[in-house]
Structure formats: C-alpha cells, structure tokens
Amino acid sequence: MKVYGLTGSIGMGKSAVAAMFRREGVPLFDADAEVHRLQGPGGALLARIEARFPGTTGPQGVDRAKLGAAVFGHPHERRALEAIVHPAVRDARSAFLRRHRARKFIILDIPLLFETGGQKRLTGVIVVSAPAWKQRKRVLARPGMSVAKFRQIRGLQTPDAEKRRRADHIIHTGTTFTDTRAQVRRLVACLSAKTGR
Template sequence: MKIYGLTGSIGMGKSAVAAMFRRCGVPLFDADATVHALQGPGGAILPAIEARFPGTTGPQGVDRAKLGAAVFGHPHELRALEAIVHPAVQAARRMFLRRHRARGFVILDIPLLFEKHGERRLDGVIVVTAPAWKQRKRVLARPGMSAAKFRRIVRLQTPDAQKRRRADHIIHTGTTFTRTRAQVRALVACLGRKAGR
C-alpha cells in the first residue's frame, strides 16, 4: 500500500479537494477531524487535558478559548498539550492504515505536513494551491478572521511556493470546481496505476 500526504496552506481549498478524493472512493485520514473528535464531547483525551490544564474542558469537550489562553505564548505548555494530542492522533492513524491495508493507496490529510517534517515517511506529497489573491479572499471571508490574523497564520506556515517545489503532485483550485475535480480524478487514476490497481 502506498501512502500519500495531502497538504496546503490556509485558504487553498484542501478540504474541498479532500472531499473530492473521498467521493472518488479513496480512503482518506483527516488529522484535524481526528483531533476535533478526540477533544469533542466524550473525546478520549479529555481526561488527560483536564488533568494537565484544569478548567479547560466541559460537557461539550475542550473549551478552545480557555485551552488556547493556557498554551498560547507558552512553549512549555504547548509541548505538554502536544504530548497528549499527538500520540492519540498517531494511534488513530495506525488504526486507519491497518483498516485499509488491502487498498492500493491511501491519503493522509495533514495540514502542517512540511512544518512537522511528516513528508519523510510518505510515498509522495500532494499539494493544494491557489493564487495568493484568491487565498486571501477565501480566508478573509471566514467568520472572525482579520487581515492581521491571516498574516500571522501565513507567517507560521511553509510558503506556498516552497510547498509546490517540494510536491510530487499539485492540485490547482484557483480554477472552476469542475476543473479541480477533473485534476483529482486524473490523479486518482494515476496513483491507482502506480499501485497496480
């Protein structure tokens, strides 16, 4: 089984592309969705988070504002949180890979793939990209987003141009939905042939 990583900077359309891969029948592991489930109501890591950061969880799961305040600007606290979250996500990913081991290939949706050097353990990387003006327009349309916040997020991410240089495959979302979907379908066929399926 081949394992490919899917990544892209904020506002590039990665979530839409991930949904397209799923509709093509490709098994896809969503790291962000896994974290949300682990931290949501009844989430497996809530007791550990509450023990380390008292008062940051409740019946609805993690209180993101309170947890954010506890770790933002405090590298030691952030590392403590990551030590709780990352092993749980890795365990979920291992379970996903076992469940789909008979498939020719799978995709791991990992937003901070390059930032965390996750590409080393993959058979290839798919980068989702769009023009900078379109990225900015998409992100600033989100509730609670500001130009300053957008700039801060972008500064923390590997630049799009660098991601594209390091990619094995690129999906462009600066075009129509139909054309983006055609790119995804073509890539699924290509990866299927490489996997002998």
Template sequence: MSVYALTGSIGMGKSAVAAMFRKEGVPVFDADAEVHKLQQSGSSLVPIIEARFPGTTGPQGVDRQKLGAVVLGHPAELRALEHIIHPAVARAREKFLRRYRARPMVVLDIPLLFEKGPPSSLAGIIVVTAPAWKQRRRVLRRPGMTPAKFKAIKKLQLPDAEKRRRADYIIDTGTTFERTRAAVRRLTACLSRRAGR
C-alpha cells in the same frame, strides 16, 4: 498499498480536495477531524487537556476558541498541547492504515505535514495551493477569524512556495471547482495505475 500525504496551508482548499479524493473512492484519513474527535466530550484526552490548560474545556469538551487563545503565539504552550494530541492522532492513523491495507492507495490529510515531519514510507506528497489573495479571502470569511489571527497562523506554517517546491504533485484550487475536480480525477487515475503495478 501506496500511501500519499495531502497537505496545504490554511485556506488553500485542502478539505475540498480531500472530499474529491473520497468521491473517487480513495480512503482519506483526516488528521484535523481526528483532533476534533479527540477534543469532544467523552474523549480520554479532555481531562488531560483541562489539567494542563485549566478553563479550556467544558460540557462539550474542549473549547477551541479558549484553547487557541492560550496556545496561539505561545510556542511552549503549543508544544505542550502537541505532546498530548499527536500520539493519539498517530495511533488513529495506524489503525486507519491497517483497516485499508488491502486498498491500492490511501491518502493521509495532514495539514502540518512539513512543519511536524511527514510519516515514514510515503509514496508521494500532494500539495493543495491557491493564490495568496484567494487564500486570505477564504480564511477571513471563517467565523471568529481576524487578520491578526490569520497572520499568527501563517507564521506557524511553511510558506506555500516552499510547500510547492517540496511537492511531488500539486493541485490548484485557485481555478474553478470543475477544473480542480478534473485534476483530482486525473491524479487519482494516474496514482491508482501506478499502485496497481
């Protein structure tokens, strides 16, 4: 099994590209979705998060707006949260890899791949990119997003140009949906053939 990482800065269209890989039959592990699951009501992590960050959880689990306000722009608090969340995400990722070990290739969708360090034994890194103006427009359309919050998030992320420099493969979402989907299909076919050798 060949394991590829998919990453990209906020608003670059990574989730759309991940969905395209799934449509091509490639199993995709979504780290963000796993984090959401771990923060829902009933998760064993919710009481741990509440103990460390009082007032950030409720009947539905973690209140992401409240928790974000506590950790965004506060590196020590963000690290404390990561120490709670990251080990659980890593365990879920290992379970995913075991489940799909017979497949020729899988994709790990990891937003902060470069920032937090990539997992070992990757066959390659796929970076999703788009022009800065399009990224900004997409992000500011999100509910609850502000220019200041967007700026704070970008400060935590490696610049897009550096991510592209470190990439093995690049998917451009600054073009039409159809062209991006065609690029994903071509890359899937190429990587599947390579994995089959």
C-alpha cells in the same frame, strides 16, 4: 500499500479536495477530523487537556477559543498540547492503515506535513494550492479571523511556494470547483495506474 500525504496552507481548499478524493473511493485519513473527535464531547483526550489547561473543556468538549487563547503565541504551551494530541492521532492513523492494508494506495490528510517532517515516511506528497489573494479572501471570511491572526498562522506554516516546490503532485484550487474535481479525478487515475489498483 503506497501512502501519499495531502497538505496545504490555511485557506487553500484542502478540506474540499479531501472530500473529492473520498468521493472517488480513496481511503483518506483526516488528522484534523481525528483531533476534533478526540477533543469533542466524550473525547478521549478531554481529561488530560483539562488537567493541563484548566477551564478549556466542558460538556461540548474542548472550548476551542479558550484553548486557542492558552496556546496561541505561546510555543511552550503549544508543545505541551501537541505532546497530548499527537501520540493519540498517530495511534488512530496506525489503526486506519491496518484497516486499509489491502488497498494499493491511501491518502493521509496532514495539515502540518512539512512542518513536522512527516513527508519522509511517504510515497509522495500532494499539495493543494491557490493564489495568495484567494487564500487571504477565504481565510478572512472565517468567523473570528483577523488579519493579525491570519499572519500569525501563516507564519507558523511552510510557505506555499516552498510546499509547491517540494510537492510530487499539485492540485490548484484557484479555479472552478469543476476544474478542481477534474484534477482530482486525473490524479486518482494516475495513482491507480501506477499501483495497479
């Protein structure tokens, strides 16, 4: 089984592209969705997060604003949270790989792929990219987002130009939805042909 990584900086349209791959029948593991599940109501990580970051969880799971305030801009605290979350996500990913081991290829949606060195274990990397002006417009339209927060998030991510340089495949989302979907379909056909799916 070949394993491809899907990544892209904030506001590039990666979630929309991931949904397109799923609609094409490609098994796709979404690391962010798994984190939300683990931190949501009744989530497996709530007790450990509450113990380390008191007052950041409740009946609805993690209070993302409170947890974000506790770790954002505090590298030591962010690493403490990652030490709780990352092993659980790795376990879920391993279970996903076992479930789909008969497939010729699958995709792992990993937002911080290059930042964590995760590309080393993959067959190839698919990067979702859009022009900087469109990225900025999309991100600043999000509730609770500010220019300062956007800059801070972008500062923690590998620059888009570097991601594109290191990519095996690029999906451009600075165009129409229809064109992006066509790019995804072409790539699925290409990867299927390579693996004989």
